[in-house]
Amino acid sequence: MAVPILMYHKVAPVDPRSTLKGHYVSPRLFEKQMSALASRGFTAIPLNSLLTGDIAPRSFVITFDDGYENFHRYALPILVRHGFQATVFLVANAIGGTNRWDSEAGDVEERLMTLEQIRDAGKQGTQFGSHTLDHADLPAIGEAEAWRQISESREVLGGLLGTDIEAFCYPYGRKNPAVREMVVRAGYRLACSTEKGANNRETDPFALRRINIRRDTSLPVFLYKLWRDARNDG
Incomplete structure (x- = not known):
């Protein structure tokens, strides 16, 4: 059975200064x-x-990249109210900091969740995965540094949260065969890309596709995309 995976970044009023309003x-x-x-x-x-392979009909997955503070402020209460759980990919060295990978490129600075907020979200059903130590562009930084970003982030997050970190997300969606193999070798069991589309029984679990939900994703389009991908059993 196909399970759609939604990809969000920020649930918040748009900052008019942002270069990434979407x-x-x-x-x-x-x-x-x-x-x-x-x-x-x-x-x-x-x-x-x-x-687990034992998924109930009409199940879907919600993911959030980067771990913005606005997840805790705006998204989490809505999720809890509906009994929904999400997976948030954290940048291990930026917890309690800001999205410096975007702000250094000219975008607005946004706060990321503190460790206290992350732990509070965990108590309310949120699960967490790794988005590397520093939101690194893995294919561009050399294999030794890529391995450090992938493996050490799993160790750091696992130590901070007291849980096994099973999921990974490639920053910017950028990967190559060597990077994929490092993710496997580091002990992760799943990894999300930014490739659009549905997943089915043939999909590589280390290259899961997602439905990108943006500022202009209207409700009819949102429902159509989820329905379409839920039907794709492959």
Whole structure:
């Protein structure tokens, strides 16, 4: 059975200064999206639930990249209200900091969740994966540094959260065969890309595709994409 995977970055009012306005989904729109899914009998499950192979019909996965503070402020209460769980990919060396990989490229600076907020989200059902130590462009930094970013981030996050980190997300969606092999060797069991589309039984678990939800993803388009991908059994 195909399980759609949604990709979000920020649930917050858009910052008019941002060069990446598409990364924002308003809290109002996010509430509409989650309410529409709940009313249709959908259930949001953590990403690592895909490892069990025993997935209920109408299940889907919600992922958030980077671990923005606005996840805790805006998205989490909506998810909890609907009984939904999400998986958040954290940048291990940036916890409690900012999105410096974007701000150094000219975008606005945004706060990331503190360790206290992350742990609070975990108590409310959120699960976490790694997005490297520093949001590194893995194919561009050399194999030794790529290995450090992949393997040490798993160790750091596991130590901070007291749990096994099973899921990984490639920053910028950038990967190559060597990077994929490092993710496997580091002990992860799943990895998300930014490739668009549905997953089925033939999909590489270390190159999972996602549905990118953006500021301009209207509710009808949102529902159509999820319905389409849920039907793709391959």
